Amino acid sequence: MLKVVYIAGMSRSGSTILEMFMATHPQMVSVGESLHSIMAERATQHTPEDNWPCSCGHSRQECEFWGPLLPQLRDGSLTDAFELVVARFQEFYPGMIFVDSSKELRSLELFYLPLARRGLIDLRAVHIVRDMRAWASSVTARRRKWGEKTHYVVEAYRWLWSTLQALRFLKRNRIPTMMVSHEDFTSDSERYAALLARFLDVDNGFAEEKLTRARAHELYGSPHLKFDPQRRSRIVYDSTWVHDWRPFAYGPLTIPPLVMNYRLQNVIRRNHVDIERGAAAG
Ligand SMILES: [Zn+2]
Numbered sequence: 001m002l003k004v005v006y007i008a009g010m011s012r013s014g015s016t017i018l019e020m021f022m023a024t025h026p027q028m029v030s031v032g033e034s035l036h037s038i039m040a041e042r043a044t045q046h047t048p049e050d051n052w053p054c055s056c057g058h059s060r061q062e063c064e065f066w067g068p069l070l071p072q073l074r075d076g077s078l079t080d081a082f083e084l085v086v087a088r089f090q091e092f093y094p095g096m097i098f099v100d101s102s103k104e105l106r107s108l109e110l111f112y113l114p115l116a117r118r119g120l121i122d123l124r125a126v127h128i129v130r131d132m133r134a135w136a137s138s139v140t141a142r143r144r145k146w147g148e149k150t151h152y153v154v155e156a157y158r159w160l161w162s163t164l165q166a167l168r169f170l171k172r173n174r175i176p177t178m179m180v181s182h183e184d185f186t187s188d189s190e191r192y193a194a195l196l197a198r199f200l201d202v203d204n205g206f207a208e209e210k211l212t213r214a215r216a217h218e219l220y221g222s223p224h225l226k227f228d229p230q231r232r233s234r235i236v237y238d239s240t241w242v243h244d245w246r247p248f249a250y251g252p253l254t255i256p257p258l259v260m261n262y263r264l265q266n267v268i269r270r271n272h273v274d275i276e277r278g279a280a281a282g
Pocket of ligand 1 (some may be wrong): 054055056057058063064065066216217218
């Protein structure tokens, strides 16, 4: 049965580097953000992003995975297009584990859950969460750069709402989930490699030194990671947010997201202890 690992979480939470890291495993291949790729191919208006090459280094047309598939994704329903992606994967990478970094709950609901319920795939989720203060600081800075109006406090509550929504969705649909803290992952990827291997029932074949050669076909994702070989070659933590005054100044106004942030980090650590104990017992 096809094993699918779905990366859930919010944009700008470090999902691209996690996806690349997973794709260093000899049994895993990432197709990137499949939903985004399908939607972009069907759109009538295109953005410059739609001409980016694939993270495998080839142009979209020359990518061994997406190249022959893209023209076929323009017709039929979204589900039809998605089924073509899965069929192509099984034909092209038989026996491999399918990694999707779409992140949104929509593609889980639309594509993966129906297949999992019919017993056609073994679905597992890796839910990545970035520290609320780092996330809100980074998103505020980025939106301002684009000329969009936003506020740190608004983003803090958006983090809270979106994180709660993902947690509830994964739980309600009983999807086996491993939570990943972006901060913990970037500070100790070796430990995470062992935890991921345990969670996904595979040998620990993840290798940070193989990041630039990871088998990943990401058409979108973080452009820094895709196009800067230096940044893609190792896992580093972006700590710019610690110099931002907003997380401190707006602390009193963001108590609910801060409490959730703190509780979540504890839950993530406890889950890891459980996985490790399980490994010891098994
Ligand atoms: Zn590719």
